[in-house]
Amino acid sequence: MSKKIFNSIWIVALAVLLASLVFIMGMTYSYFSDVQEAQLRIETELAAKGAAMDGTDYLEGLGKKNYRITWIDKDGTVLYDSQADSAEMENHLERDEVRQALETGHGESSRYSKTLSEELLYCAELLPDGTVIRLSSVRSTVLMLLLGFAQPIAIVAVLALALSFWLASRLSKKIIEPINALDPDNPSDYIGKEAYTEIEPLLLKMRAQQNEIAKNQAELEKTSQIRQEFTANASHELKTPLHAISGYAELLENGMVKQSDIRPFAGKIRLEAQRMTQLVGDIIDLTQLDGGADGMQWELCDLKSIAENAADSLQSAAAENSVELTVRGESASVRGIPQVLYSIVYNLCDNAIKYNRPDGKVSVSVAKEPSSVRLTVADTGIGISEEHQSRIFERFYRVDKSRSKEVGGTGLGLSIVKHGLMIHRARLELDSVPGKGTTFTVHFPSAE
Ligand SMILES: Nc1ncnc2c1ncn2[C@@H]1O[C@H](COP(=O)(O)OP(=O)(O)OP(=O)(O)O)[C@@H](O)[C@H]1O
Ligand SMILES: [Mg+2]
Known part of the structure; x- marks a missing residue:
């Protein structure tokens, strides 16, 4: 990671350096081009004035400077050239700068010379006698400019590269440092x-x-x-x-x-x-x-019929305990697993009978509510004290072990009820007063 960060910073620094170099060279090149053109213009004016006064003597006196000087007659015949034999030179009347000078007094143009592979700048000035003095020079190329600046550019580049290298390694270390110091076990x-x-x-x-x-x-x-x-x-x-x-x-x-x-x-x-x-x-x-009742069939069930079936199976047990078991209420649809719903009602009624008193009552009722179906199993039995109410749903938990053994309870009934209700997303309320009785109320989500 540190290497990656270092490389990224390093690459960005290099790109910035290169872009600045290109930009500065571009600006410098354009500035130098302007300077070169202005200088050629001044030199041409001077040469024109000198030639007007002293003729070719003046021009020869200038020697072989950076410019090529050509003196052209009104008809385009070359009278003098600082670098070639004028007699052998072709007519210059059609040259852009010469034509412009003859028409307006001053002419400028630039042309690419294939023989020299260079771009040449031309500047021409009309003399009072109608002849034209023309100066030309080679336009500096970017490469020439670069070569001219090679030393300072190299120094700046080396310095900038060294600086970015140092900065990149320092920065990448600084970024990574806190991450390395991090203890992943204690992010807080x-x-x-x-x-x-x-x-x-x-x-x-x-x-x-x-x-x-x-x-x-x-x-x-x-x-x-x-x-x-x-x-x-x-x-x-x-x-x-x-x-x-x-x-x-x-x-x-x-x-x-x-x-x-x-x-x-x-x-x-x-x-x-x-x-x-x-x-x-x-x-x-x-x-x-x-296991979440995997593979068991879900269907629309009438809770009242299920309650009646469970009560029917328990009527004889109720009679044995001389407990009166009744089912009231209306038909109400619940989406669920029939055998699980049956075992919920069965276990609640079984407890209500088992933990009742002689001549006690068990009332089962089913009622529709606005968004749910309510099942109530109320008994007039021994009740459950508050300390036990939260624990009776645990597996094998029995309030009074000896009594449970006597009535054949193992403490799994309410665990089955709890799991069954969870699967059906039903809510359970428990209301119990020791010595008076217990009421279990279940709210099933309505299927209608
Ligand atoms: N209606 C009730 N009245 C008084 N006590 C109850 C009632 N229902 C449950 N209990 C108490 O809660 C305990 C747990 O009930 P649960 O149905 O889980 O077990 P169980 O009835 O003892 O055995 P099993 O249902 O497995 O035959 C019971 O042993 C009993 O002490
Ligand atoms: Mg039970």
Whole structure:
């Protein structure tokens, strides 16, 4: 990166130097051209005056300067030329500068000489006797100018190159220095500092990403801990009925059970097996909901019918507990997974029956709201004290373990409810008074 910055600065410096050189040379060349033309004009006027007074003697006296001097007669015949034999020279009447001088008294032109590969400047002046004096000189080319300035240009260029090299390496080091000094693990330490103003958006992004990573890490750890606890709890819960089953079976196998006790023992084995089936069923449900209910069919469901079906399945359990279970309300459509909706209502009603008092009541109602469908499961049971209300949705959490065991609860019902509601984007409210009863209210997004 430092090399890249150095190269960029260096290239820019070189480009600026080259551009300035071209610009200055252009300006100087145009200035020198003007000076050269003005000088030729003055020299021509002087030569014309001298020739008018002293004729060719004056012109010869000038010697071979930087100019070529030609004296042309009215008819174009060359009378004198400082660099050639005038007798052999062709008629000059048609030359631009000569024609202009004959017409207006003064003429100027420039022509490219192929033989000399140079551009020649011409300036002509009419003498009082009607003849014309013409001076010509080679126009300085840019190359000539450059050669003339070669030494100062070289000195300036070397100095400028050395200076830009030094500046480029210093600047690139200065730019890179704070980046090298940066500790990527603590971007917050540099936010707001002057040396880091330009890369502040990057630092903010780094900080946000680090926070995100830390959050994800914490979530992962929490999930992994929940999984571990879940596995340990599930194994433990499965072990209890298995122990009971194998104990009863062993007694039966060893013939240690009276004939009259065989039936009740078989009944106990069936009950424990039922508990295991129920538990395994719950674990399967939870695992499925954990995966976001992938592959399960979503459809328009009538929540009232689902509530009635769940209540029908629980009527006998309600009767056993001498609890009155009723479903009221109106048909209301919800978009959801029928078996998950069923298990939500089932688990809420199951709890309302299990944790009720004799001759208690469970009222299920379904009602349409402006933008949602409301399901209420209210009971007149033992209630849940405030300290337990936030924890009852945890897996295997039971307020009163011995009571739950008595009624066959393993603490997975409300976890299934919580996950099911999350998948359906439903909101849950819990209102409970210990000793009086509990009301669970769920608001499902309306499908209409
Ligand atoms: N309606 C209620 N009234 C009083 N306590 C309740 C009620 N519903 C749940 N609870 C308390 O919350 C705990 C957790 O309920 P959850 O449904 O998750 O488990 P469970 O009913 O014990 O077992 P499972 O539903 O797996 O058979 C229960 O053990 C109980 O203590
Ligand atoms: Mg339950």
